[in-house]
Amino acid sequence: MTAAFDLNRWMALQLDAVERALDCWVNVDASADLDHHAPAELMAAMRYAVLDGGKRLRPLLVLAAYEAVSAGQGDGRGAQAALRAACAVELIHAYSLVHDDMPCMDNDVLRRGKPTVHVQFGQASALLAGDALQALAFELLTPEPAVMPDAQQARLCRLLSRAAGCTGMAGGQAIDLASVGLQLTESQLRQMHRLKTGALLQASVMMGATCSQTTALATAALQEFGAAIGLAFQVVDDILDVTADSATLGKTAGKDADCDKPTYVSLMGLDQATAYANELLAQALAALARSGLADVDALQALAVMVVQRSH
Amino acid sequence: MTAAFDLNRWMALQLDAVERALDCWVNVDASADLDHHAPAELMAAMRYAVLDGGKRLRPLLVLAAYEAVSAGQGDGRGAQAALRAACAVELIHAYSLVHDDMPCMDNDVLRRGKPTVHVQFGQASALLAGDALQALAFELLTPEPAVMPDAQQARLCRLLSRAAGCTGMAGGQAIDLASVGLQLTESQLRQMHRLKTGALLQASVMMGATCSQTTALATAALQEFGAAIGLAFQVVDDILDVTADSATLGKTAGKDADCDKPTYVSLMGLDQATAYANELLAQALAALARSGLADVDALQALAVMVVQRSH
Numbered sequence: 001m002t003a004a005f006d007l008n009r010w011m012a013l014q015l016d017a018v019e020r021a022l023d024c025w026v027n028v029d030a031s032a033d034l035d036h037h038a039p040a041e042l043m044a045a046m047r048y049a050v051l052d053g054g055k056r057l058r059p060l061l062v063l064a065a066y067e068a069v070s071a072g073q074g075d076g077r078g079a080q081a082a083l084r085a086a087c088a089v090e091l092i093h094a095y096s097l098v099h100d101d102m103p104c105m106d107n108d109v110l111r112r113g114k115p116t117v118h119v120q121f122g123q124a125s126a127l128l129a130g131d132a133l134q135a136l137a138f139e140l141l142t143p144e145p146a147v148m149p150d151a152q153q154a155r156l157c158r159l160l161s162r163a164a165g166c167t168g169m170a171g172g173q174a175i176d177l178a179s180v181g182l183q184l185t186e187s188q189l190r191q192m193h194r195l196k197t198g199a200l201l202q203a204s205v206m207m208g209a210t211c212s213q214t215t216a217l218a219t220a221a222l223q224e225f226g227a228a229i230g231l232a233f234q235v236v237d238d239i240l241d242v243t244a245d246s247a248t249l250g251k252t253a254g255k256d257a258d259c260d261k262p263t264y265v266s267l268m269g270l271d272q273a274t275a276y277a278n279e280l281l282a283q284a285l286a287a288l289a290r291s292g293l294a295d296v297d298a299l300q301a302l303a304v305m306v307v308q309r310s311h
Numbered sequence: 312m313t314a315a316f317d318l319n320r321w322m323a324l325q326l327d328a329v330e331r332a333l334d335c336w337v338n339v340d341a342s343a344d345l346d347h348h349a350p351a352e353l354m355a356a357m358r359y360a361v362l363d364g365g366k367r368l369r370p371l372l373v374l375a376a377y378e379a380v381s382a383g384q385g386d387g388r389g390a391q392a393a394l395r396a397a398c399a400v401e402l403i404h405a406y407s408l409v410h411d412d413m414p415c416m417d418n419d420v421l422r423r424g425k426p427t428v429h430v431q432f433g434q435a436s437a438l439l440a441g442d443a444l445q446a447l448a449f450e451l452l453t454p455e456p457a458v459m460p461d462a463q464q465a466r467l468c469r470l471l472s473r474a475a476g477c478t479g480m481a482g483g484q485a486i487d488l489a490s491v492g493l494q495l496t497e498s499q500l501r502q503m504h505r506l507k508t509g510a511l512l513q514a515s516v517m518m519g520a521t522c523s524q525t526t527a528l529a530t531a532a533l534q535e536f537g538a539a540i541g542l543a544f545q546v547v548d549d550i551l552d553v554t555a556d557s558a559t560l561g562k563t564a565g566k567d568a569d570c571d572k573p574t575y576v577s578l579m580g581l582d583q584a585t586a587y588a589n590e591l592l593a594q595a596l597a598a599l600a601r602s603g604l605a606d607v608d609a610l611q612a613l614a615v616m617v618v619q620r621s622h
Contacts, residue, residue, distance in 0.1 A: 038477035042485035046477065099442060102415075104434035123415035127438070128485050131410060134445050135476030142469035151456070153465035158453035165446030166349035166357065174353035174439050 005297035007305065011060060018059045019051070021087050025140055026050050026133075038132075045121040045129035046136070050094045053112035057233075057306070058093055058204040059086035064298035065208030065222060071295045078211050081148045085156050085207040088137040092164045092200060095133035098126050100173065134164070155210045163203030172196025176261070184262040190231065197237070198230030205229075205299075221291030225284045229303050232280035236307055238263035239273050244311060281307040316608035318616065322371060329370045330362070332398050336451055337361050337444075349443075356432040356440035357447070361405045364423035368544075368617070369404050369515040370397035375609035376519030376533060382606050392459050393522040396467050399448040400515050403475045406444035409437050411484065445475070466521045474514030483507025487572070495573040501542065508548075509541030516540075516610075532602030536595045540614050543591035547618055549574035550584050555622060592618040 028043045038046075066082035101108040101116040102123060109119050118126035141148075141156045162168055172195030179192065205226035209219060242265050264273040284303045288296045339354045349357075377393035412419040412427040413434060420430050429437035452459075452467045473479055483506030490503065516537035520530060553576050575584040595614045599607045 038482050039485045039489070041489055042477055042482055096442075099438055102438065104413075104438060124488050125485070127410055127413065127415060128481050128488070130442070131407075131445065132477040132481035132485075134442065135472050135479075135481060138449050138468055138472035139476055142465055142472060145462070145465065150465040151461040153468070154453055154456065154461040157449055157464070157468045161446050161449035161453060165450055166353055166443040168446075170439050170443035170446060171349050171353055174350045174436070174443075177435050177439070178350070178352055 005301060007298070007301040010298055010301070014060055014063045015056055017083060018056055018063075018086055018090070021083050022050055022090065025087055026091070026136065041121075041125070042128060042132060045117055045125045046133055048120060049098045049117050049129055049133065050091065053114065054090070054094070055309075056090060057302070058089040058200060060302055061201065061204035061226075061229075061299075062086040062089055062208035064302055065205045066211045067208075068222075068291075068293045068296045068299050069209045069214045069218065070212035071293070077148065081152055081156070082208055082211040084140045084143070084148065085160075085211060086204075088140045088156070088160060089200065089204050089207060091133045091137040091140070092160065092169070095130040095137075096164075096169055096173070098130040098133070102126055105173075105177075137164075152211065156207055159203045159207050159210065163199040168195055168199035168203070169197075172199065179262055181260045182262065184267070186267055189262055189264065189267055193231060193234040194227070197234045198227060201230035201233055202226030215292060218291045218293050221287045221293075224287035225291070225299065225303070228280045228284035228287065229306050232277050232284065232303075233306050235264045235273055235277040235280065236309065238265050239270065239277065240309075240311065241265070242270065277307050316612060318609070318612040321609055321612070325371055325374045326367055328394060329367055329374075329397055329401070332394050333361055333401065336398055337402070337447065352432075352436070353439060353443060356428055356436045357444055359431060360409045360428050360440055360444065361402065364425065365401070365405070366620075367401060368613070369400040369511060371613055372512065372515035372537075372540075372610075373397040373400055373519035375613055376516045377522045378519075379533075379602075379604045379607045379610050380520045380525045380529065381523035382604070388459065389523050392463055392467070393519055395451045395454070395459070396471075396518040396522060397515075399451045399467070399471060400511065400518060402444045402448040402451070403471065403480070404511060406441040406448075407475075407480055407484070409441040409444070413437055416484075416488075448475075463522065467518055470514050470518050470521065474510040479506055479510035479514070480508075483510065490573055492571045493573065495578070497578060500573055500575065500578055504542060504545040505538070508545045509538060512541035512544055513537030526603060529602045529604050532598045532604075535598035536602070536610065536614070539591045539595035539598065540617050543588050543595065543614075544617050546575045546584055546588040546591065547620065549576050550581065550588065551620075551622065552576070553581065588618050 026043070026047050028037050028040060062085050063082055066078065070078055097111060098117045100106050101111055102118050109116055114120075116126075117129060121129070137160060138157055141160065142153050145153075164170065166174075172192055175192040176196055179188075184192070202223065203226075205222050206219075209222050241263065264276065268276065281303055285300060288299055288303075337354070337358050339349050339351060373396050374393055377389065381389055408422060409428045411417055412422055413429050420427055425431075427437075428440060432440070448471060449468055452471065453464050456464075475481065477485075483503055486503040487507055490499070495503070513534065514537075516533050517530075520533050552574065575587065578584075579587065592614055596611060599610055599614075
């Protein structure tokens with residue numbers, strides 16, 4: 001990382017754009033060009049789930065990857081596509097949290113320091129809001145062709161659907177569900193997390209990269225980068241679940257241990273889990289160094305942040 | 312309809328293709344080219360939700376519309392795209408039934424004569440299976456570009472995401488949820504059903520049409536056709552809910568009235584609801600006649616079937 005790069009300043013700029021875009025797109029008025037408006041009560045639950053909370057790590061990865069690949073030479077259309085991709089990934093993440101918190105799943109009442117969606121709006125509305133957020137993610141990626149080239153729309157939908165579905169996030173959650181109380185090997189635990197959290201984090205990087213031209217070398221390096229930080233994120237999550245308190249996390253701490261869920265900490269202990277997170281960070285940074293990309297400051301800094309975060 | 316057209320024979324041919332495609336695509340092995348397999352337990356719930364049941368009305372509409380627009384001149388790629396679109400729409404429909412049947416929604420235990428997914432697999436698996444089916448719909452629409460042109464992929468995702476989301480099916484379900492026990496006007500009831508059922512039925516027609524070249528005139532006529540049969544379908548559903556028994560329906564009859572849900576029958580009485588269904592059928596057939604399309608036998612026959620069905 002060059003000494004000159006200021007992650008906080010970069011993040012503030014990007015987050016401002018992301019928050020404004022989400023506020024605009026997850027909105028009754030956003031559908032004013034269609035015959036139908038979204039019902040106000042459903043939209044209220046969707047907005048509650050998405051706005052005013054969250055680290056926005058996935059959108060930041062999309063935008064950082066776009067910046068790396070476009071090397072500051074991105075045009076307005078590419079930047080616009082990257083912003084849509086950033087918001088689409090966040091909508092998938094947000095819907096997964098809504099459904100994950102429901103009584104039939106994790107039965108969590110606190111999320112980002114607020115009551116969870118089903119506590120606030122009821123279970124039926126939470127279920128529908130999650131479903132509608134997933135659809136909205138694909139709506140964001142498929143505007144009229146004048147806004148984004150068809151090939152880009154298709155590529156982004158391809159990456160996102162695979163990362164979200166049965167061979168990605170939903171698949172990982174199913175493995176998670178089936179493994180409560182079981183003793184998993186490290187390889188099984190890694191496979192679960194590669195799907196559950198890793199697929200969408202990696203897709204964030206690849207979706208950002210696909211909004212501009214890039215080389216096969218850079219694409220392969222970014223795949224590796226995304227896989228490493230995707231896994232690192234989960235290892236750190238497991239560490240924080242035992243070392244942080246609920247107020248810092250903004251969700252119920254100690255939950256995984258209480259539920260007898262297999263974690264990296266339960267598998268390898270706190271010290272070794274921490275060492276593993278740092279090893280994954282080193283892998284991610286090495287992949288970036290091999291990418292041939294120049295403007296990787298933001299990606300580097302985000303990777304460091306993922307491993308060194310306190311919540 | 313020409314005397315020569317045999318709907319049963321046409322349907323048998325199309326259904327054979329649809330069932331085989333669904334069996335192939337909703338399958339652990341379908342993801343063999345990816346790094347990850349879908350977990351077997353999740354896939355079992357997804358297959359249970361999709362296979363071996365259902366009238367497949369939406370896929371049939373996709374294929375009939377493709378046939379009308381391609382006028383028997385469709386090439387292998389167009390037909391393949393239409394088959395993917397047909398299956399994608401069915402996956403969206405199937406996921407909506409899984410979530411709709413859950414205890415926090417309609418709490419239904421019987422569907423297509425079988426225990427509902429959450430009864431068979433548990434609520435958490437039903438929730439995840441529904442989520443994964445929605446993602447899989449968009450996976451089906453976004454194969455590698457060699458399989459389907461990018462522009463077609465983008466158009467199909469655009470149509471499907473809007474029909475499924477907050478300004479379509481999910482939005483209609485939210486209105487439905489909010490209107491239990493309320494007295495709706497006919498206009499409010501129509502708006503609810505246009506979103507809840509109509510949007511996806513209309514999208515089926517438009518997705519089939521978009522798999523081949525067509526005229527603006529035909530597109531507008533098919534929009535009208537799709538809107539009319541979409542609404543007719545729901546009016547007939549409301550009629551059957553009070554006139555048919557559970558065995559014939561394959562689901563719990565009398566459910567809407569029991570739940571004090573507004574229906575066309577409760578609003579206008581049985582006779583007037585029946586007359587309205589026939590009027591919508593006439594509108595649909597008139598739109599087809601104006602379309603300038605030659606091969607509309609299947610679309611015509613499906614419209615008649617929608618209104619005259621007994622389950």
